[in-house]
Amino acid sequence: MPASAPQDDRPDRTDRPAAHPRARRLAGRLRLTSLRIRMIAVCSVVALAAAVSSSGIAYWLNRDAVLKRTQDTALADFRNQLDRTVTAMPLQPSCQDLQVAANVVASTGLRYDVAMTSPTCTVSSLHAQYTAAVVPAVLKQQVEQPCMHCTTSPGQYHLFWQRVNLNGVPYLIGGTKVLPDGPTAYMFKSLDDEQRDLDSLAWSLGIATLLALVGAALLAQAAAATVLKPVARLAEAARRLGEGNLDTRLDVTGQDELAELSRTFNHTAAALEAQVDELSAREHASRRFVADMSHELRTPLTAMTAVTDILEDEADSLDPMIEPAVRLVVSETRRLTELVENLMEVTRFDAGTAKVVIDEIDIADLITSTIDARAWLDAVELDAPRGLLVRVDPRRIDVVLANLIGNALKHGGSPVRVRAREESDAGGEWLVVEVADGGPGIPEDVLPHVFDRFFKADASRRRSEGSGLGLSIAMENVRIHGGTITAANAANGVGAVFTLRLPKTPPTKDGSTE
Numbered sequence: 001m002p003a004s005a006p007q008d009d010r011p012d013r014t015d016r017p018a019a020h021p022r023a024r025r026l027a028g029r030l031r032l033t034s035l036r037i038r039m040i041a042v043c044s045v046v047a048l049a050a051a052v053s054s055s056g057i058a059y060w061l062n063r064d065a066v067l068k069r070t071q072d073t074a075l076a077d078f079r080n081q082l083d084r085t086v087t088a089m090p091l092q093p094s095c096q097d098l099q100v101a102a103n104v105v106a107s108t109g110l111r112y113d114v115a116m117t118s119p120t121c122t123v124s125s126l127h128a129q130y131t132a133a134v135v136p137a138v139l140k141q142q143v144e145q146p147c148m149h150c151t152t153s154p155g156q157y158h159l160f161w162q163r164v165n166l167n168g169v170p171y172l173i174g175g176t177k178v179l180p181d182g183p184t185a186y187m188f189k190s191l192d193d194e195q196r197d198l199d200s201l202a203w204s205l206g207i208a209t210l211l212a213l214v215g216a217a218l219l220a221q222a223a224a225a226t227v228l229k230p231v232a233r234l235a236e237a238a239r240r241l242g243e244g245n246l247d248t249r250l251d252v253t254g255q256d257e258l259a260e261l262s263r264t265f266n267h268t269a270a271a272l273e274a275q276v277d278e279l280s281a282r283e284h285a286s287r288r289f290v291a292d293m294s295h296e297l298r299t300p301l302t303a304m305t306a307v308t309d310i311l312e313d314e315a316d317s318l319d320p321m322i323e324p325a326v327r328l329v330v331s332e333t334r335r336l337t338e339l340v341e342n343l344m345e346v347t348r349f350d351a352g353t354a355k356v357v358i359d360e361i362d363i364a365d366l367i368t369s370t371i372d373a374r375a376w377l378d379a380v381e382l383d384a385p386r387g388l389l390v391r392v393d394p395r396r397i398d399v400v401l402a403n404l405i406g407n408a409l410k411h412g413g414s415p416v417r418v419r420a421r422e423e424s425d426a427g428g429e430w431l432v433v434e435v436a437d438g439g440p441g442i443p444e445d446v447l448p449h450v451f452d453r454f455f456k457a458d459a460s461r462r463r464s465e466g467s468g469l470g471l472s473i474a475m476e477n478v479r480i481h482g483g484t485i486t487a488a489n490a491a492n493g494v495g496a497v498f499t500l501r502l503p504k505t506p507p508t509k510d511g512s513t514e
Contacts, residue, residue, distance in 0.1 A: 036228055040220040047216030048209070055205035062201055066194050071161065074110055074189040075174050079159055081105040082185055086178050095121035098183055105185070112189040118182075130188050135173055136162055143175040143184055163191070170195050230258045234265060246273035287350050297340050301333070308333045342469040346453070349476040356393045356480055363388045363420050363431055370401045371418075379409055384420035390431045390504050396477040397502075400485070403470040404435040404498045412437025412496055422504075430483075433500040441489040442496045450487045451475045478502065 085101045093101070098116045106114040106125035113128035115135075124131050139162045161174040170191040177184050233250060240248045248269055250262040308330040315326050348354040364384040371380050401418075408416045416437045423430045442450065449455045454468035478485045483502040490497050 036221075036224045039224040039227070040217055043220030043223070044213055044217050048213050051209040051212040055209050059198070059202055059205055063198050066198060067163070067191065070189070070191065070194050071163075071172055074112055074172060074187065075159060075161060077108050077110050078105065078112070078114075078174055078185075078187040079176075081108055082176070082178060086182070089178075089182075091182075093118065093183060095123060099123045102185075105187075110189070112187050115186045115188070116183045117186075118184075128188070130166060130171075132184075132186050134166060135175060135186055136164060138162070139173060139175055143177055227258070230262065234261065237265065237269075241269055241272070246276055287347055297336075298344075301337050301340060304333050305337055339469075342473060345473055346469060346476075349473075349480075354476070354480060356396065358391050359394055360389055360391050361394055362386055363390055363433065366394055366397060367401060367418055367420065367433070370398050371405065374402060374406070376405060376409065379414065379416060380405060381415055381417045384418065384433075388420055388422060388431060390502060392481055392502060393477075396481070400474040400477050400500065401433070401435075403474045404500070407470070408435050408437040408439075408496070408498070412439030414438055423501075427503075429504045431502045431504055433502075434497055435500075436490060436497045437495045439495050441493070442487060447487060447489075451485070 082105060085104050089097055089101055095118075098118060098121065102114040102116045102123050102125040106112065106128070113130065114125040115128065115130070115132040116123050117132050122132050139160055142160045159174060159176040161172060163170060163172050165171070172187075172189040172191055174187040174189070175184065237248050237250050246269065249266050252259050252262045252266065311326045312330045315323050315330075318326060345354075364382075364386045367382060367384050371377055371382065405416065405418065414437075416435070419434045419436075421432050423432050451471045451474075453472045475485050478500060481502055483500065485501070486499050488497050488499070489495070
């Protein structure tokens with residue numbers, strides 16, 4: 001039985017230098033940005049783990065088999081040689097007898113050295129590299145004591161062995177006491193040839209592991225291409241669907257999960273197309289109804305307006321009991337006329353038929369004309385230097401300005417200030433008009449909806465003078481000019497501020513500027 005576990009002083013080949021931090025960061029970015037690389041990495045890691053495990057098991061099994069075969073052969077030969085030699089030795093052998101016996105035992109073809117010791121001398125076989133002095137102390141201690149648990153008869157001595165490294169070369173050392181009172185014999189068997197064979201096996205297994213890793217990476221690449229190609233087609237189809245091509249469909253082949261995903265996409269796209277077509281038809285019908293209704297209402301309203309104008313002129317001469325009713329009819333008829341005009345304007349925007357007649361004007365003159373036409377000169381503070389020229393549709397911008405200033409006077413509070421200036425940025429040159437009031441401002445929950453159609457801040461006052469279309473029409477008029485309009489509360493917390501931004505050169509229909 002072995003005196004101790006086999007020893008192996010070879011360097012650990014698993015030591016590797018730490019990866020460079022930049023390489024780790026690059027690998028992390030690649031792993032996070034590419035599904036293909038993640039698939040290849042996972043397959044490679046699995047293949048590497050399987051190959052390393054298989055190679056490690058194969059190496060250790062072969063190592064144990066090779067060393068055990070060499071060990072058993074050498075120990076058996078050493079025992080047989082001792083048995084044949086001991087019979088010719090005297091009971092009290094001299095140093096010369098020990099030397100002859102050591103040479104005879106070592107003369108076998110297995111090429112091992114022999115050392116013998118007795119109380120009087122220590123000898124080694126010819127050309128021996130080591131003597132009994134290098135035998136491990138643990139092995140010497142077991143050899144010198146009777147083996148009480150061995151299969152041999154009690155009192156007899158047993159053959160012990162141990163594998164050690166001597167000057168970097170692996171050796172098998174076997175030892176036994178020849179007779180109870182006789183010499184002790186040690187055998188030194190070099191395992192260098194076996195170690196070279198095992199090193200060659202380790203290199204072969206390492207190369208096989210590397211080839212398995214490369215093969216796994218190539219197979220993962222092929223598998224990733226097979227899996228990701230349908231995914232790429234699906235992504236492209238989804239992109240086209242998102243761009244509005246609702247007739248986009250995928251070719252379905254096979255019965256796997258990707259084919260089922262393609263079928264699901266086709267079914268979803270078909271259902272979406274049907275729903276969009278239905279909604280488009282309903283929206284078209286709704287717009288057509290509003291347009292037709294507006295046109296139909298316009299003719300009777302024209303007659304009603306003419307009649308109400310006459311009634312208004314004669315209101316002062318009417319019976320005092322009738323006058324309030326006449327004035328109510330006049331105001332409601334005008335309100336209805338304004339609502340019909342707004343609805344017709346909305347339908348033009350929705351149908352894309354709103355036309356813009358561009359003219360170059362001085363913004364100060366346009367603002368002044370807007371304020372003067374509505375008798376707001378005394379209620380509005382104007383800060384608009386002359387010479388700020390802009391190319392716009394004067395009629396539509398007049399509607400925008402009238403709506404902003406009118407809302408400030410009606411819902412805000414004095415003073416109402418209108419300021420115009422020029423700005424330049426990467427997008428070009430802009431004309432900026434700010435309309436600010438001194439009122440309580442706009443509630444934060446109302447700000448996102450002030451430009452929505454039919455939106456009124458006070459839900460309890462649905463029956464109000466306004467139609468809820470003014471700001472939405474103003475935004476559409478600004479949009480077709482290529483500008484923007486925003487609403488916010490003043491920085492000092494007093495009043496609301498509406499900011500109108502118009503390009504000094506409006507864009508054409510193809511996106512260029514005039």
